[in-house]
Amino acid sequence: MTKIYGIGENQVKALDDATFSIGQGEFVLIVGSSGSGKSTLLNMIGLLDRPTKGKVFIDGIDTTKLDDNKISSFRNKKLGFIFQFSNLLTDLTVLENVLLPRQIGGTNGSSEKDARELLKSVGLESQLNKRANKISGGQAQRVAIARGLINHPSVVLADEPTGNLDSVTSGIIIQLMKSMAKKLNQTFIIVTHEPEHFGDVDKIITIKDGRALEGNHLREEEIIA
Amino acid sequence: MEYRLRLAKRMLFNKKGSLIGAVLAVTIGILVIHVNFVIFQGLFDAIVRDISNYRNGDILVTDEADYIDKSDLALANWFERIPFVQGATPRLSSSAEINMTKNGKLIEETRVPVVGVDPYRDVKASTAHETVAEGTYILNRNSVVLGNNVASDLGNAQVGESLKMLIVDRYGEDQVRRFTVAGIVKSPGGQGLDYSVVMHIDTLRDMMAREGESGSFMVKLNDPTKAFEVKEFFLAAYPNDDFIAETIEESAEEQLAGFRSGIAMINLIGYFGMMSSAFAIVTIQMMLVNGKTREIGVMRSIGAKRKDILIIFIFQGMIIGAIGAGVGTAAGLGYTIYAKETKMSFMNSIPLEVNYNWEKIIQTALLSFTLAIIASLYPSYRATKLLPVEAMRTV
Numbered sequence: 001m002t003k004i005y006g007i008g009e010n011q012v013k014a015l016d017d018a019t020f021s022i023g024q025g026e027f028v029l030i031v032g033s034s035g036s037g038k039s040t041l042l043n044m045i046g047l048l049d050r051p052t053k054g055k056v057f058i059d060g061i062d063t064t065k066l067d068d069n070k071i072s073s074f075r076n077k078k079l080g081f082i083f084q085f086s087n088l089l090t091d092l093t094v095l096e097n098v099l100l101p102r103q104i105g106g107t108n109g110s111s112e113k114d115a116r117e118l119l120k121s122v123g124l125e126s127q128l129n130k131r132a133n134k135i136s137g138g139q140a141q142r143v144a145i146a147r148g149l150i151n152h153p154s155v156v157l158a159d160e161p162t163g164n165l166d167s168v169t170s171g172i173i174i175q176l177m178k179s180m181a182k183k184l185n186q187t188f189i190i191v192t193h194e195p196e197h198f199g200d201v202d203k204i205i206t207i208k209d210g211r212a213l214e215g216n217h218l219r220e221e222e223i224i225a
Numbered sequence: 226m227e228y229r230l231r232l233a234k235r236m237l238f239n240k241k242g243s244l245i246g247a248v249l250a251v252t253i254g255i256l257v258i259h260v261n262f263v264i265f266q267g268l269f270d271a272i273v274r275d276i277s278n279y280r281n282g283d284i285l286v287t288d289e290a291d292y293i294d295k296s297d298l299a300l301a302n303w304f305e306r307i308p309f310v311q312g313a314t315p316r317l318s319s320s321a322e323i324n325m326t327k328n329g330k331l332i333e334e335t336r337v338p339v340v341g342v343d344p345y346r347d348v349k350a351s352t353a354h355e356t357v358a359e360g361t362y363i364l365n366r367n368s369v370v371l372g373n374n375v376a377s378d379l380g381n382a383q384v385g386e387s388l389k390m391l392i393v394d395r396y397g398e399d400q401v402r403r404f405t406v407a408g409i410v411k412s413p414g415g416q417g418l419d420y421s422v423v424m425h426i427d428t429l430r431d432m433m434a435r436e437g438e439s440g441s442f443m444v445k446l447n448d449p450t451k452a453f454e455v456k457e458f459f460l461a462a463y464p465n466d467d468f469i470a471e472t473i474e475e476s477a478e479e480q481l482a483g484f485r486s487g488i489a490m491i492n493l494i495g496y497f498g499m500m501s502s503a504f505a506i507v508t509i510q511m512m513l514v515n516g517k518t519r520e521i522g523v524m525r526s527i528g529a530k531r532k533d534i535l536i537i538f539i540f541q542g543m544i545i546g547a548i549g550a551g552v553g554t555a556a557g558l559g560y561t562i563y564a565k566e567t568k569m570s571f572m573n574s575i576p577l578e579v580n581y582n583w584e585k586i587i588q589t590a591l592l593s594f595t596l597a598i599i600a601s602l603y604p605s606y607r608a609t610k611l612l613p614v615e616a617m618r619t620v
Contacts, residue, residue, distance in 0.1 A: 048526055048614040069530055076528020087523045091235035096228075103228040104528045147527070
């Protein structure tokens with residue numbers, strides 16, 4: 001896919017025919033230097049933005065053909081998001097944040113039980129009724145993971161999920177994501193500039209000059225940048 | 226609770242300043258309408274009340290031929306057997322020239338309105354006798370009661386003093402008589418008989434050479450809402466006479482027409498005030514939407530449709546409208562109760578006739594609630610237009 005921002009002389013090519021495929025249940029890292037287009041790529045995969053040219057297939061569906069409502073439903077049911085700053089809704093409690101994707105999708109049923117179990121699995125069973133702005137950064141990121149997983153999405157997208165955390169908490173979050181991926185057989189696509197913290201992963205995709213290269217093709221100084 | 230309603234409520238209640246501002250805007254809008262209603266409708270109703278109490282009654286009977294020649298007894302008895310009728314009394318009007326000597330100086334007043342009343346019947350059909358500020362109401366055929374303004378024009382005429390009155394009779398002859406001032410009437414707001422001289426109707430009949438005739442018949446009801454019914458009944462009972470019977474709205478139409486336009490204008494100003502509060506809601510909600518850009522982006526990214534975002538912010542408009550309408554109506558009712566209990570008067574003059582017009586109260590509350598929802602449509606629409614990726618960039 002190709003993504004161009006701006007028009008005329010102010011055009012910036014963020015992605016240049018970036019092509020790759022990811023299999024079901026793979027734990028994938030997307031790396032690249034600052035401004036290389038990693039987040040743009042994640043936004044395209046997450047259907048938060050549309051490519052200027054090219055297509056995104058998820059579960060065999062050409063997502064570029066979906067209208068706005070169908071994209072929303074698709075995001076709700078097939079995709080899970082974990083953001084760098086957790087992005088919890090501070091007006092809601094921890095439990096309500098995790099339940100939100102279910103409520104948006106209109107599937108309630110055993111939602112609260114599932115949410116409680118997920119929060120238990122990320123070690124937050126005692127924080128259920130706390131307001132989201134009353135918990136620590138690490139706890140918030142764990143809530144975000146639970147929220148990203150509540151609808152059993154095919155693909156979980158994480159943008160720098162440990163970028164805002166100390167090294168100890170980062171390690172806990174990474175292990176949590178890995179164990180969840182294995183347990184639930186879900187595809188995890190993670191944008192990071194710290195691939196070494198993730199240890200063994202199924203695939204690394206390097207974004208360089210807007211192109212996607214399989215494997216870690218970054219030099220040490222580029223990673224730091 | 227529906228998650229969109231819960232979110233709308235939490236987002237709003239966590240921004241207390243915005244909530245209070247928006248609710249205040251609705252409250253003030255409603256309060257303006259209530260205050261306008263209490264003051265201006267109260268003034269209008271007070272004028273109607275006074276015209277009814279002092280001059281026209283709830284039904285005013287006149288005759289196409291200027292004077293009613295049917296006997297007082299016949300007409301009064303006919304009316305008073307109807308259960309809704311409190312009293313019926315004849316009235317006769319003319320104008321007089323009055324001379325009075327004060328401290329050796331002759332004071333002359335011309336074209337003073339004179340009202341002839343039957344003292345016995347008048348107290349049942351009118352409250353004019355309650356406006357006596359000094360002395361008493363009509364005592365006998367040789368006494369008069371002066372309106373406060375007439376007394377003042379006559380050099381502060383006092384009770385017990387005498388005056389000479391000239392009235393031209395139906396044949397053009399001058400009829401002069403001397404009277405004693407029995408009392409002075411003064412009514413708040415001046416809608417009473419402050420500019421007239423009140424005398425016994427039989428004396429006035431003598432002076433006008435109109436034996437047994439009356440100018441009008443004033444009928445007061447226990448239940449003024451039955452005025453039209455009684456009027457129609459009366460006209461049907463006297464089909465061969467040339468009676469004209471009018472309800473207070475009809476008989477005072479000329480005096481009240483201008484006032485009605487004024488009230489309509491004041492109401493319009495009130496509704497413009499309400500529109501202004503709607504603009505305030507638009508502004509406050511736009512601020513709320515701008516303050517929640519990140520949350521909107523997050524919700525969109527986890528699957529919320531544009532419709533869901535729209536509903537959340539419309540719910541906010543409904544919450545603002547409901548609270549504002551509730552508080553505004555409570556405040557408005559509080560003011561109305563205060564005005565009624567304290568017998569509030571307009572410019573320290575005429576006591577306002579304060580009524581609870583429930584239809585208008587509910588209508589105003591519903592209107593402001595609806596306006597708050599309408600006002601929330603544009604900010605809600607703007608919220609739906611935020612692209613998730615753009616919204617997320619505000620992090």
